[in-house]
Structure formats: C-alpha cells, structure tokens
Amino acid sequence: MGRPKQFDPETAVEQAMQVFWRKGYGDTTPQDLVDALGIGKGSLYHAFGSKHGLFELSLRHYRDTQAKALTDLLAEGEGTVKERLRKGLELLVEMDLADPDRRGCLAVNTATGLPRADETASGLVRGMFARTEDAFRALVEEGKRSGEIAPDRDAAAVGSLLLNTVVGLRVTARVADGPDGMRRTIQAVLDLL
Amino acid sequence: MGRPKQFDPETAVEQAMQVFWRKGYGDTTPQDLVDALGIGKGSLYHAFGSKHGLFELSLRHYRDTQAKALTDLLAEGEGTVKERLRKGLELLVEMDLADPDRRGCLAVNTATGLPRADETASGLVRGMFARTEDAFRALVEEGKRSGEIAPDRDAAAVGSLLLNTVVGLRVTARVADGPDGMRRTIQAVLDLL
DNA sequence: CCTCTTCTTGACCCGAAAGTACAAAACCCT
DNA sequence: AGGGTTTTGTACTTTCGGGTCAAGAAGAGG
Numbered sequence: 001m002g003r004p005k006q007f008d009p010e011t012a013v014e015q016a017m018q019v020f021w022r023k024g025y026g027d028t029t030p031q032d033l034v035d036a037l038g039i040g041k042g043s044l045y046h047a048f049g050s051k052h053g054l055f056e057l058s059l060r061h062y063r064d065t066q067a068k069a070l071t072d073l074l075a076e077g078e079g080t081v082k083e084r085l086r087k088g089l090e091l092l093v094e095m096d097l098a099d100p101d102r103r104g105c106l107a108v109n110t111a112t113g114l115p116r117a118d119e120t121a122s123g124l125v126r127g128m129f130a131r132t133e134d135a136f137r138a139l140v141e142e143g144k145r146s147g148e149i150a151p152d153r154d155a156a157a158v159g160s161l162l163l164n165t166v167v168g169l170r171v172t173a174r175v176a177d178g179p180d181g182m183r184r185t186i187q188a189v190l191d192l193l
Numbered sequence: 194m195g196r197p198k199q200f201d202p203e204t205a206v207e208q209a210m211q212v213f214w215r216k217g218y219g220d221t222t223p224q225d226l227v228d229a230l231g232i233g234k235g236s237l238y239h240a241f242g243s244k245h246g247l248f249e250l251s252l253r254h255y256r257d258t259q260a261k262a263l264t265d266l267l268a269e270g271e272g273t274v275k276e277r278l279r280k281g282l283e284l285l286v287e288m289d290l291a292d293p294d295r296r297g298c299l300a301v302n303t304a305t306g307l308p309r310a311d312e313t314a315s316g317l318v319r320g321m322f323a324r325t326e327d328a329f330r331a332l333v334e335e336g337k338r339s340g341e342i343a344p345d346r347d348a349a350a351v352g353s354l355l356l357n358t359v360v361g362l363r364v365t366a367r368v369a370d371g372p373d374g375m376r377r378t379i380q381a382v383l384d385l386l
Numbered sequence: 387c388c389t390c391t392t393c394t395t396g397a398c399c400c401g402a403a404a405g406t407a408c409a410a411a412a413c414c415c416t
Numbered sequence: 417a418g419g420g421t422t423t424t425g426t427a428c429t430t431t432c433g434g435g436t437c438a439a440g441a442a443g444a445g446g
Binding site for chain 4: 001002003004005006040041042044046047134
C-alpha cells in the first residue's frame, strides 16, 4: 500500500555502483547520484538512507555481478586449467585497459580508499577477495588432479598468489601507460606454474 | 632578504606526507595539514601554493625515502638472492601489518585513489613502480648469474611479477585480518622461483 | 633608521556536501 | 469517496573544504 516507487531500486543500485566505481566513494556527491539515477534527492535519501548505505548496496551488487563473473569464468570455463587461467587473466587486463575511465576494480579501490573505520566495507572487500582466492585454489586443485600442475604444489598458497596477482594487476591498470608490463606479469606467473 | 621562514620546508613536507599517507589525499583537509605542520594556513598556502602542490612534494618525498628504502634493501642486502627476496617481502608484510593505521603504500593508494585527470601524480606513481620493478629485475639477474635462479627465466618478466606481488600485498595489508594469507602468497612466490 | 622584501597570522569568503523538512501527490483498501 | 500509507520534489540548513587577503612582523641593504 502507499504510493509505488517510480524507479526500480535494483536498477538504481546498479547505476549508483557505476558512479562509485568511476569516481570513488569520496568523490561521489549526492548530486552525482541524483543525476545518474534520475530521481530527486528526497527519494534517494528516503529509499537508501545515506550515501554510505547506498555504497554498501553498490558493493554487494558489485560482488554479485562483477566479482562473480570472474569466479564463474574460472570455474566453468572450457579447456585446460592453464588455458582458462591465461584467458581469465588476459581478459581482465584487456577489459581494464580498454576502459576509457580506467576504473580498475571497485573492491581494490575500496580497499585502498577506505577511511580506517569502515568495517562494513572492508568486510565486504575481504569477502570478495576470499571468494576469488578460493576459486583460484579450486582451479589449482583441478590442475593437480589433471596432471597439469605438479602435485607437490600447495594449492592454497598458489591460490593466494593468483588472487594477489589479480589485485596487483588491477592497481596497475589504473596507471599503466600500456599493456606490456601487465602482459609480462601474466607471462611470468604462467611460466612459473 | 625578507623575513626568514619560521619552519623547515623539508620537515614540513615530511609531516605532510605522513598525513596524506594516513588519511589519503581526498580525506586530508587544509586544517589537518595546518595542525600537523604547526603553521598558519596562510603560511602553508604561501609556501606550497595549493593542497595538490604539497601532495606532489609529499609523493616525491615518499619516493626518495620509502620507495628508495625498498630498492636499497634489495640491492644492498647480504646473503643469497632468495634470502634477500624473502627478507624484503617478509619485512614489508610485517611492517604493514604492525602499522596500527594500516596505511599500506602511499603510491598504491594514490594509484587507486586518483581522480582520473591527475597526470602528475600518476606519473610519479608509474615512476616509483618502474624503479621498484627494475630493482627486482636486477636482483633476478644476479640470481641467474649466481646460479640460484634458472638461467632460462625471463628476468624482466619475473621482475614484473615481483613488483606486482608487492603491489598486491600492500593492498591486502589494508584489509587483511591476519598475516596468514600474505604469508602464503610469499611462500608461493618463493617456491615457484 | 628607513625601506624593501619576504613571511605569518587569523579573519574572511564562496561554493558545495550531506542531509532534513514538509507539503503535495499517488496509490491501496474498504 | 475517504483514510492511511508511502513516495516525491524542492527548499532549506549546517558545516566544512579550499583558498584569499590585509595588516603587520622580521629580516637585509643603504
């Protein structure tokens, strides 16, 4: 009962996420959000409570779409483990560098941009990192079973390394002036495996 | 001629760097700087022109102290190459996690926090990354010469990987709830070498 | 000692960030 | 149609960010 919303909250969160991703939390103003969502400021605060509340929803949405896309890609891809790994990493780099805004990864940007007190946001980031690390670990284990990866490798350790590699790459994507360094990084990690 | 400065500009830049490092560029206010440097706002703007100008000096100072400390450690350490590598990475992680503010690395934080237009800052970050990468590459080459590292390794590629690893670790240091994941990452990278 | 220059201080300024208030509007139910 | 409920739009408020300015203090040179 009562007047129905004139906008779709999920769409709004998606749009908000795009703004936060492009500009960062601190540099995003309520006016930016109002412009992007196409609703009044009153509606915005009525529906989402605060800029930070909307940011939290945006982070969750990022986790359920972007971060999930990577773990799915790793889990469901076709081809050998190493091929999937190479495809996944190369796709990531290409997308990051093709982005005219060079947004990188919202989770990574949040990790380094957080005010020290934001336990909610850092918890969400930790969660995304943990899931991705786990997807890598699972992939490594599959590689060990299939014989592609030496059986004496510690899958958990290599998973950590691969997550860490992705995080590093997505920082670099924000400032790199070309793909060479990042390609070399991928090359090295695949060679060493 | 003229009235002499009542403060040492170099000390002031050092103090400003600490503030930017702890709070980030965007969250640092002129008032924060005034408080930290112990001078009036007028003096601050008279001496440094703008918040951004002071930030630029702070970044350069970071490069010449913190970033240099790492490259020096890699270049001048004692012991085998792998021992130096291990020491360097472990020291980094310990320092990052021991820091109550979890500031991570100013260059990394700047990379992910810059507004898209700040070419000056991103150039400085690129420069620091390049120097560090080169220090790693040189270390790998030394390892190849000494026989510690297989001669068919591409030193430049491994250098990229090591820089990337450090960048990733310093992001993780901002949100990690313990040293385990980071230690696993170091373990994996050393094992693979 | 007078002047010229360079620093220092604190008051002041303007715009904007984040959020609030509240009346009007749009719906549901009976 | 009327009452209860939720949403909307706009105006408003408060605080603060980033910066400027005028007036004076502290030196150097003549």
